[in-house]
Amino acid sequence: MVLRINGYYPPHLFETALDYVASHLEQKQSFKHYLADVAPVPSSGTLHQEESYLKYPLDLRSKTRDTDKPLLVLIEQKQCVACDELHDSILSDKAVRKSLKGFDIALVDAWSKKKLTTPDGQQVPATEWVDALNLYYFPAMVFFNGQGDEVFRTEAFLKTFHTHAAIDYVLQEKYRTQPSFQRYVRERAEHLETQGIKVELMK
Numbered sequence: 001m002v003l004r005i006n007g008y009y010p011p012h013l014f015e016t017a018l019d020y021v022a023s024h025l026e027q028k029q030s031f032k033h034y035l036a037d038v039a040p041v042p043s044s045g046t047l048h049q050e051e052s053y054l055k056y057p058l059d060l061r062s063k064t065r066d067t068d069k070p071l072l073v074l075i076e077q078k079q080c081v082a083c084d085e086l087h088d089s090i091l092s093d094k095a096v097r098k099s100l101k102g103f104d105i106a107l108v109d110a111w112s113k114k115k116l117t118t119p120d121g122q123q124v125p126a127t128e129w130v131d132a133l134n135l136y137y138f139p140a141m142v143f144f145n146g147q148g149d150e151v152f153r154t155e156a157f158l159k160t161f162h163t164h165a166a167i168d169y170v171l172q173e174k175y176r177t178q179p180s181f182q183r184y185v186r187e188r189a190e191h192l193e194t195q196g197i198k199v200e201l202m203k
Helices: 011-022 031-038 081-090 094-100 126-132 160-171 181-194
Strands: 071-076 104-109 115-117 123-125 140-144 150-154
Touching: 011 031, 071 081, 081 160, 094 160, 104 126, 115 126, 123 126, 140 160, 150 160, 160 181
Parallel strands: 071 104
Antiparallel strands: 071 140, 115 123, 140 150
């Protein structure tokens, strides 16, 4: 296996993935670096750091955060249309913001050489940690429980309903009783519809 992509990729990124594999470029550079070189699209060029997010120097250990809240790490990059949409249209949704209050949130620049302390106590440059997590699509959301163990991640394009579902999946610890996220999403949609709430999967 030379590459695996998870979930939906916009057409221009999917074509880029096909070219990467067809040209055997995995022998020359990582897909993360290839994407950054050949698939840029116009974006805000900024990271969406909010006041409520954890501050640098980042120490993501639960004992240092002095909280039993789960941790959400947003891994993004400055030139990233999907990152802009995530913050401008999805994480700004009123219901989503309410769920996010149950998390400590950290924003990590996928290319930063600033050191951070990972949930398991390693002190490494952010970009090296991102590589170790084997992430190359941004934005990615990586969730850790109160003990610092990774319990879920998203690494593909998601709209509001699925993003909110991922957040609640971890916040409510549904992963303990329903290991299939897709089944959880379906059950969640059915539950909302029985309450008369229209589910908009692509909004």
